[in-house]
Amino acid sequence: MSATSNQITQLVEQIYREEGGRVLAGLISHLRDFDLAEDVLQEAFIMALKSWSQDGVPANPGGWLTVTARRKALDRLRRNATLAKKTEQLQNITELVQEAEEVDDAEVYTDERLKLIFTCCHPALALDARVALTLRTLGGLTTTEIASAFLTTEVTMAQRLVRAKKKIKGAGIPYQVPPAHLIAERISGVLAVIYLIFNEGYNSRSGEALIRHELCAEAIRLVRALHQLIAQEPSLSPNSEVLGLLALMLLNDSRRKARLSPEGELVLLEEQDRNLWDKIEIQEGLAMLDRAMYLRNPGPYQLQAAISALHAQAATPEATDWSQIAALYGELLRLHPSPVVELNRAVAIAMADGPLMGLALLKPLEAESILDDYYLFHAAKADLLRRAGNFAEAAIYYKKALVLTQNPVEQSFLQRRLAGVGG
């Protein structure tokens, strides 16, 4: 391969990484067809490799790719025998191609990724379909990578994607940013999908560690993109929960390297080596949280981010402001009452005021049996009993917790604790 064609290959790869997503989003939006868009984009990139080495790199590579892909889509649709179905699409495309030719290689091509995020996260799609589609089309992950991340087979994941795309087409799910009166609840839906992706990567089960971290990185990238896209959209005002989720994920992610020992054992927050926490991520997380709070529109992600921030800012476990953390959990309870949040608050109060105070708060939760199947409840109670010196009862609850988790890392941790109380 000559030096020039090598350079072109590298450049095309760079364009793919930097602009591929935007171009794809634009194509999906115009063609109303995920698969067609992916296919013609791939063809356009192949053409770019040939044509740019002969004619040079265009001034607007993204625009060039868009126009080329649209032309290829038109060719395909023309060749397609069942034109009756496609007549509306054909007209659409013909108009687009004419439009594009008039504008001369499209000086400007709009960033359609915002529309795509809302389409992939539409509430009419099942949650696992939203996650898969978002990772595939916005994250650019392959079906194999997504299947591996969610511990399912490639066939299952491929079917899930096919069904999701069929639902979008069949049910008429729109390719648009939702109208003003729906935007708040739809953004919250998008954030839920992104947070799910993050947690899937953060709370690694078994499976390749690399893919798991890639999920966290992808989630952070997605929420950043969402934030930027909203900022660029004049009809939308900045959203404090988008910033809040970004802050929360950055702050949690900053502890990534400290959470597992070299032997792969779980390391609790209070035992983590804080030198391994990513200071740059913490700084950015704190800055995002500040910007969120400045908008004076509190919400659950901001509150959780604030809690994570208090940990991040404590130089040592002893320096942690547990009273403030407990207060924040209290706020979170007001907004989103949930037994898990009550549990977390009880643990925080135990840290601030002693294990007996925490145990008292756990009593009503246990009486209502809501968290009976939640291993963290039993693990937390065991821990408080241990700290209160009640080893015998602590052992009982460590055993209860052990029964409820299949995660080998968590099991190993609980075994050690159980041994520590003579169980």
Place this chain on the structure above:
Amino acid sequence: MKYMVLIYGNEAMEAQATPEQQGAMYAAYNVFTEDLHKTGLMVSGDALQPTTTATTVRVREGKTLITDGPFAETKEQLGGFYILDCPTLDEALEWAAKIPGATVGSIEVRPIAIYPE
């Protein structure tokens, strides 16, 4: 795109409604249907008589089987429908949410099949 909007409700609970409550429901449906009509999205709509008046027909191995009642015993029963012609699913969902029965029952929104000519 045309959508059929199917209104499911719990007939047993509805039967326990007082005349005032029933009257309020009818009025609410009248208002809803009028509002919907003004948008031009409505193709048709009707209430159904209760499932006690239903008859189910099946033909198996050349034999016609007629049974009393709906096709299956379900927790909620089909009570009525609308057919809407909307630009996207979102408009159909928006109107489905305004149906008075949505607050106590379930509204299924399903696109009407399009076959190539």
